[in-house]
Amino acid sequence: MAEWLRDYYNTVQEKFFGLYVFDEPFFVVKDPEIAKNGNSLPSKFYSNSLFSNNTVQEKFLGLYVFDEPFFIVKDPKIAKNFLLLQLFTRKFYSNSPFSNNTVQEKFLGLYVFDEPFFVVKDPEIAKNITIRDFQHFTDRQVSGPSHDVLQQNFLFFQKSDVWKSARTKVTPAFTAGKMKAMYHLIDASGRDLSRWLETNAGPVEAKELAAKYSTNVIAKCAFGIDPECFVRAKPMFREMGRRFFDFSWRNGFCQTLYFLKPRWVDRLKIDFVDGTSLKYFAGVFLDTLNSRVDDVKHNDFIDLLKELRKKEPFNDDQKLAGVAIQIFMAGFEPTASTIAFTMYEFSLNKEVQDKAREEVLGVLEKYNGEITYEAAKDCTYLDMCMKETIRKYPVLPFLDRACTENYKVPGTDVLIEKGTAVIIPMYGFQMDEQYFPDPYKYDPERFREKIDSDKGLIYMPFGEGPRICPGERFGLLTAKLAIMYTIRKFEIEKCERTPERVEFEPKSFLFQSKVGLYINFKTLN
Numbered sequence: 137m138a139e140w141l142r143d144y145y146n147t148v149q150e151k152f153f154g155l156y157v158f159d160e161p162f163f164v165v166k167d168p169e170i171a172k173n174g175n176s177l178p179s180k181f182y183s184n185s186l187f188s189n190n191t192v193q194e195k196f197l198g199l200y201v202f203d204e205p206f207f208i209v210k211d212p213k214i215a216k217n218f219l220l221l222q223l224f225t226r227k228f229y230s231n232s233p234f235s236n237n238t239v240q241e242k243f244l245g246l247y248v249f250d251e252p253f254f255v256v257k258d259p260e261i262a263k264n265i266t267i268r269d270f271q272h273f274t275d276r277q278v279s280g281p282s283h284d285v286l287q288q289n290f291l292f293f294q295k296s297d298v299w300k301s302a303r304t305k306v307t308p309a310f311t312a313g314k315m316k317a318m319y320h321l322i323d324a325s326g327r328d329l330s331r332w333l334e335t336n337a338g339p340v341e342a343k344e345l346a347a348k349y350s351t352n353v354i355a356k357c358a359f360g361i362d363p364e365c366f367v368r369a370k371p372m373f374r375e376m377g378r379r380f381f382d383f384s385w386r387n388g389f390c391q392t393l394y395f396l397k398p399r400w401v402d403r404l405k406i407d408f409v410d411g412t413s414l415k416y417f418a419g420v421f422l423d424t425l426n427s428r429v430d431d432v433k434h435n436d437f438i439d440l441l442k443e444l445r446k447k448e449p450f451n452d453d454q455k456l457a458g459v460a461i462q463i464f465m466a467g468f469e470p471t472a473s474t475i476a477f478t479m480y481e482f483s484l485n486k487e488v489q490d491k492a493r494e495e496v497l498g499v500l501e502k503y504n505g506e507i508t509y510e511a512a513k514d515c516t517y518l519d520m521c522m523k524e525t526i527r528k529y530p531v532l533p534f535l536d537r538a539c540t541e542n543y544k545v546p547g548t549d550v551l552i553e554k555g556t557a558v559i560i561p562m563y564g565f566q567m568d569e570q571y572f573p574d575p576y577k578y579d580p581e582r583f584r585e586k587i588d589s590d591k592g593l594i595y596m597p598f599g600e601g602p603r604i605c606p607g608e609r610f611g612l613l614t615a616k617l618a619i620m621y622t623i624r625k626f627e628i629e630k631c632e633r634t635p636e637r638v639e640f641e642p643k644s645f646l647f648q649s650k651v652g653l654y655i656n657f658k659t660l661n
């Protein structure tokens with residue numbers, strides 16, 4: 137990467153160029169005169185005496201002194217507010233802070249602290265990295281915490297052969313047949329949601345509503361319990377789940393470090409999520425596992441994990457608990473977020489909502505008014521709506537990979553060295569108007585035709601390649617059912633507290649709205 141930055145440096149004719157680090161512009165100096173003047177950094181830079189007509193108006197700037205990046209802060213808020221992980225990926229992707237430079241290129245590089253990151257802007261390179269040349273990028277850059285057996289068994293964090301073996305064992309849990317077998321558990325949660333709305337119609341915070349529903353679903357499927365999120369005032373399962381991704385400084389800081397400074401995580405033994413919640417979920421899972429009589433089949437994830445107990449490397453119950461917690465963690469939040477953002481967009485786009493309802497009611501006539509697995513499959517317009525939701529709100533802002541074998545970018549002299557972090561800014565691609573015109577418009581019609589990925593990736597809400605999300609089918613079915621149960625009986629409307637547009641929470645590495653997504657649910661006549 138250092139080499140690449142040198143190339144980058146050599147191609148720029150200007151005396152300086154710009155880069156974004158997080159969502160803020162960096163000013164990189166190429167001119168010896170400017171660099172020399174930089175010796176008296178603090179006063180000169182701070183006082184604007186060098187570049188009075190340009191970027192030193194910004195709140196901070198950066199420069200290289202030889203090959204060391206320096207970051208000069210001019211704004212007191214920045215230190216507090218640097219966890220803008222999700223937005224930096226889009227800004228990098230879409231525009232250069234200084235318009236005439238190399239961000240027109242197919243990729244760019246940057247330092248995050250002292251680590252080089254390779255940022256992809258080209259669909260073909262994105263496809264090569266995730267699929268065709270996957271053998272060079274088998275791992276994620278994110279830390280694989282070695283200090284804790286539960287978190288070590290999160291598939292998302294696992295590396296190389298350990299990941300490959302675990303992934304092979306877990307994949308059979310997500311086939312269409314397994315989804316069908318678990319359908320009754322998801323459906324029961326859909327009924328809970330619908331019943332709750334019947335007595336609580338009016339303004340409701342959609343994310344909390346959706347999180348209760350998806351927590352019910354995954355608790356039933358992976359922990360064998362019903363947490364009764366729609367019945368109890370403060371269900372423990374939900375309260376503990378909330379701690380995983382709430383907007384605390386602890387989560388913001390630690391979870392960002394997992395992606396940007398994995399070595400610190402290992403050294404400092406930092407947990408990705410709150411330790412009390414981890415212990416709680418492990419306890420619930422192990423209680424269920426140990427109480428199950430061997431020959432009774434439940435057709436849920438626990439059955440599969442019980443099978444795995446007999447085999448390596450899942451011969452330790454703590455490891456199995458880690459897998460169950462991963463299913464919960466990776467599953468409940470993205471699913472809830474997809475449901476909530478779909479409801480939110482329906483509240484703003486009545487014609488889309490009406491069309492989806494018309495389809496659902498039409499399909500249900502064929503199934504005697506019953507929502508079934510087959511009925512859900514028949515709602516193809518609703519599929520288009522889901523796809524549009526996760527285009528605009530893709531849960532994760534980017535895909536991350538680590539280069540596991542030196543890789544020469546085809547058609548260039550650029551070498552990505554083993555160990556370099558790679559970022560594919562999914563949000564950038566999915567909001568790029570050359571691929572998705574008028575990108576802020578919620579328009580499910582974009583998905584009437586299949587997105588062409590022959591030449592490269594432009595749409596990847598579940599990731600791509602061997603590390604693609606295994607829960608895609610499960611997540612989409614769960615989200616679809618929630619919407620079907622809602623719109624068949626309720627009109628979703630804007631209310632006074634509905635935000636005009638969504639602003640993303642800067643402390644979260646996932647896309648989450650900064651404010652509650654309040655919307656009105658009105659019973660249909």
Ligand code: HEM
Nearest residue numbers: 291292466467470471531597598599600603604605607611
């Ligand atoms: C709408 C819902 C969901 C979305 C948008 C979503 C999105 C994603 C994305 C973008 C990735 C990273 C893929 C990559 O790096 O190429 C991922 C990974 C993963 N997801 Fe999902 N996900 C969803 C639901 C679920 C569900 C329901 C489960 C489990 C029940 C799940 C389990 C996982 C796991 C275990 C991984 C890591 C896979 C690996 O590294 O091999 N996800 N998901």
